[in-house]
Amino acid sequence: xxxxxxxxxxxxxxxxxxxxxxxxxxxxxxxxxxxxxxxxxxxxxxxxxxxxxxxxxxxxxxxxxxxxxxxxxxxxxxxxxxxxxxxxxxxxxxxxxxxxxxxxxxxxxxxxxxxx
Amino acid sequence: xxxxxxxxxxxxxxxxxxxxxxxxxxxxxxxxxxxxxxxxxxxxxxxxxxxxxxxxxxxxxxxxxxxxxxxxxxxxxxxxxxxxxxxxxxxxxxxxxxxxxxxxxxxxxxxx
Numbered sequence: 515x516x517x518x519x520x521x522x523x524x525x526x527x528x529x530x531x532x533x534x535x536x537x538x539x540x541x542x543x544x545x546x547x548x549x550x551x552x553x554x555x556x557x558x559x560x561x562x563x564x565x566x567x568x569x570x571x572x573x574x575x576x577x578x579x580x581x582x583x584x585x586x587x588x589x590x591x592x593x594x595x596x597x598x599x600x601x602x603x604x605x606x607x608x609x610x611x612x613x614x615x616x617x618x619x620x621x622x623x624x625x626x627x628x629x630x
Numbered sequence: 631x632x633x634x635x636x637x638x639x640x641x642x643x644x645x646x647x648x649x650x651x652x653x654x655x656x657x658x659x660x661x662x663x664x665x666x667x668x669x670x671x672x673x674x675x676x677x678x679x680x681x682x683x684x685x686x687x688x689x690x691x692x693x694x695x696x697x698x699x700x701x702x703x704x705x706x707x708x709x710x711x712x713x714x715x716x717x718x719x720x721x722x723x724x725x726x727x728x729x730x731x732x733x734x735x736x737x738x739x740x741x742x
Contacts, residue, residue: 516675554734556634557721604674616662619674619676619730620676621673623673
């Protein structure tokens with residue numbers, strides 16, 4: 515138990531579907547992240563939120579839409595995805611940014627997405 | 631684009647063997663180097679966060695060293711056990727913000 519919970523763990527969707535991934539952290543952290551793990555590629559940062567404000571969008575296509583209603587919850591809304599978007603999507607949290615923050619990440623177990 | 635390289639990509643060792651693998655990263659504007667352990671079907675877990683050149687950290691049979699001037703870190707596992715089988719990720723940041731760039735990982739398999 516890392517204190518970061520992701521749902522669903524597995525998701526299969528068609529290219530015209532709209533679905534959402536959810537992440538919740540119980541660690542009192544103020545920064546939350548979405549990472550993408552594609553086959554044979556390093557973890558890729560998608561989005562960063564600090565104190566509910568988006569601070570990083572790593573050139574992610576608009577068919578991925580993040581939402582952070584509060585510091586404990588992070589969503590990734592999915593719309594008209596492509597088969598190449600099939601991947602493991604990992605959520606993580608950390609203490610807020612700042613000079614004293616070493617940025618250690620606490621990860622969820624991921625949501626395995628398959629786009630047909 | 632920051633380049634973080636890990637080698638080897640995969641490694642098979644026998645139980646009881648000691649092993650090590652490498653993470654190389656840009657040597658300029660260094661801030662922190664992280665090591666994570668990622669077991670199959672679980673979440674990545676932080677092993678070490680290293681910030682000072684020459685740092686050496688240890689957790690049980692696992693230790694790590696850091697050379698920020700030449701841009702590399704080594705992870706050592708002494709007397710590997712089957713439960714050490716996992717993917718070991720390193721990640722580098724060059725500022726005090728939240729952005730970590732990950733390497734591709736080293737997948738370790740320890741045979742009983």
